[in-house]
Amino acid sequence: MNPTAPHDTPADLSVAAMTERFRAGDLTPVEVLDAVRARVEACEPTLNALWWSDLDRQGRAQAAARASAERWQAGEALGPLDGVPVTVKENIAVEGVPMPGGHAAGDPPTATADAPITARLREGGAVLVGATVMPDWGMLSSGVSSRHGITRSPLDPSLTTGGSSSGAGAAAAAGYGPVHIGSDIGGSIRLPGTWLGLATLKPSFGRVPLDAPYLGRCAGPLARRTEDVLAAMQVIGRSDPRDFSALPAYTGDYTRPLSDGGADVRGLRIGVHTDAGCGEGTDPHVASVVRATADALSDAGAEVVEIAPFMDEGLLADVDRFWRVRSWADFSALDLEDQRRILPHVARWCMAGADVPAVELMRCYHSIQRMRATTVAATVDYDFVLSPVAPMAAFPAEQPMPYTDPSLPMQHIGFTVPYNMSEQPASSVHAGFTPDGRTVAVQVAGRRFDDAGVLALSERIEEIAAVPAPVRIVGA
Known part of the structure; x- marks a missing residue:
């Protein structure tokens, strides 16, 4: 708006x-x-x-x-x-x-x-x-x-x-x-x-x-x-003893500038990719928004480097299976009447976790650790990495997922899930529109603990790209 x-x-x-x-x-x-x-x-x-x-x-x-x-x-x-x-x-x-x-x-x-x-x-x-x-x-x-x-x-x-x-x-x-x-x-x-x-x-x-x-x-x-x-x-963004995974108290300033001073992106090394390496292929209109953002950063003095996709179908399938087993544990604990109340798409999705052997579940867990290592290795040489958030634009509200087959691994998270498992910060920044007016964001990922840097670059992208804010229809 x-x-x-x-x-x-x-x-x-x-x-x-x-x-x-x-x-x-x-x-x-x-x-x-x-x-x-x-x-x-x-x-x-x-x-x-x-x-x-x-x-x-x-x-x-x-x-x-x-x-x-x-x-x-x-x-x-x-x-x-x-x-x-x-x-x-x-x-x-x-x-x-x-x-x-x-x-x-x-x-x-x-x-x-x-x-x-x-x-x-x-x-x-x-x-x-x-x-x-x-x-x-x-x-x-x-x-x-x-x-x-x-x-x-x-x-x-x-x-x-x-x-x-x-x-x-x-x-x-x-x-x-x-x-x-x-x-x-x-x-x-x-x-x-x-x-x-x-x-x-x-x-x-x-x-x-x-x-x-x-x-x-x-x-x-x-x-x-x-x-x-x-x-x-x-x-x-403050520590709390109730969270056994909490990081030490952050003593920095989230408002700090980018590493080379002020809002200047010169000297930053930014990786960019529009192919996740797995899941659904990226819509060309989504990819073009990411490319335009990368070009704008390059024009502003950043070194923008094309990087290869680092996820693969096996990594995506394994994290999906791990989550299915976790959700099956929740689903199977319900009585029959409550099971019938769960959304059918979710019920069908988690039922595929019902017969996964413990050895296979451990293999999936180790695959998640491999995803973490792969993501860190692919991004460590860059201050930030730019990509789509999702390979597609918004889909109908009634659809549970961007695709309709719950037997498929989650086809749309190849760009996002790696940074959950690698524990790195990642933002979304509104950066453009498809020709029919649907919004498209870019994802900015940074090195672990550099939340402030990710936010600083995100703000700079908003300034450089100067994309009009979307117009709210409901309640306008």
């Missing part, structure tokens, strides 16, 4: 613009919350982004907004997100809120405490307005859920949001405030990024603490601009 469009409200402001107005006293967090409430009321019947909301005028969010307004008036703001509306994905615990995991089976357990992310947001004064939906067990790259139904794109409700951070992506694109937190085990933050025209970050593994860490799983921000992703990381 064009940030200067006449229908913009305080809900559409960037974090920096919003908090500057809080500081100046010509806007309050209460007024912003009112604008978000109005946006949700206008959009939510179509989008279906929220599982739980706290938008009642007597609720905790209202109280948090009033408390923030008092702090800003007293000159005692708690940090860059004080008074800023945020959401978290439904698998990130909010005390007292049920966590269904996207599926309709059984009664969802109620969180007994805030997750580390939720706690950091509250400590920083952010106004938590809701929890966003996801598909069954987070194992789809769409907004299709047996519990929630279909979540739709604010840019075009006939199209997918991507997933599994489907509700977070829809909320970000619709303007339910500037910052939304999702999770990502194979692309679940970045895929909504490319299909909704968003800025996102899958951080280095362990950079954003979780209360349920798992191989490859990360949590991170989705927003409409990289500067808001950066602001969110300043708050949630």
Whole structure:
């Protein structure tokens, strides 16, 4: 959406613009919350982004907004997100809120405490307005859920949001405030990024603490601009003892410039590829957006080097099989009636994990470690690597996946999943459109721990490419 469009409200402001107005006293967090409430009321019947909301005028969010307004008036703001509306994905615990995991089976357990992310947001004064939906067990790259139904794109409700951070992506694109937190085990933050025209970050593994860490799983921000992703990381990118995989406390500055000073990309060595080496072939229109971005960086002084694809069909099939077994364990623990409530595509997909021998499962685990080694070896000589996020543009909202056959390995994650397993940071940056107007992002991957560098280059790409923001249709 064009940030200067006449229908913009305080809900559409960037974090920096919003908090500057809080500081100046010509806007309050209460007024912003009112604008978000109005946006949700206008959009939510179509989008279906929220599982739980706290938008009642007597609720905790209202109280948090009033408390923030008092702090800003007293000159005692708690940090860059004080008074800023945020959401978290439904698998990130909010005390007292049920966590269904996207599926309709059984009664969802109620969180007994805030997750580390939720706690950091509250400590920083952010106004938590809701929890966003996801598909069954987070194992789809769409907004299709047996519990929630279909979540739709604010840019075009006939199209997918991507997933599994489907509700977070829809909320970000619709303007339910500037910052939304999702999770990502194979692309679940970045895929909504490319299909909704968003800025996102899958951080280095362990950079954003979780209360349920798992191989490859990360949590991170989705927003409409990289500067808001950066602001969110300043708050949630902190260590927490509840996460046994957490990295040591980050003492750097996420706002630091690129390595050679300022926003100058000269001297950076950037690898680029548009062939993942596995899965579905890349749409030429998607590839052309990546190539145009690489050319723009080259024109700005970066050394851009073509690199060979480093994934292969075996690596993709093995991580897919590993996840099928994991989901089969969850599915098989349900009684027959609850099994029937699981989305059929997910049920058929995970049933292929039912008879996998333990020796084969261990082979798949070791294959994931080979993926990690292969990814590091292929990218270590470059400051950053540029690629598509997904090989295709957005598909119909009703489809669970970009392809319809659940017997296939996940055909669309060949560019994203390597960086989950290698633990390297990777962002999505809105960079262009297909001829029919669907959004396309580029993925920026960096060396492990260089989250700040990935964000700095992502911001620079936004500046260099100067691609118009996508136009929101729903709620406009």
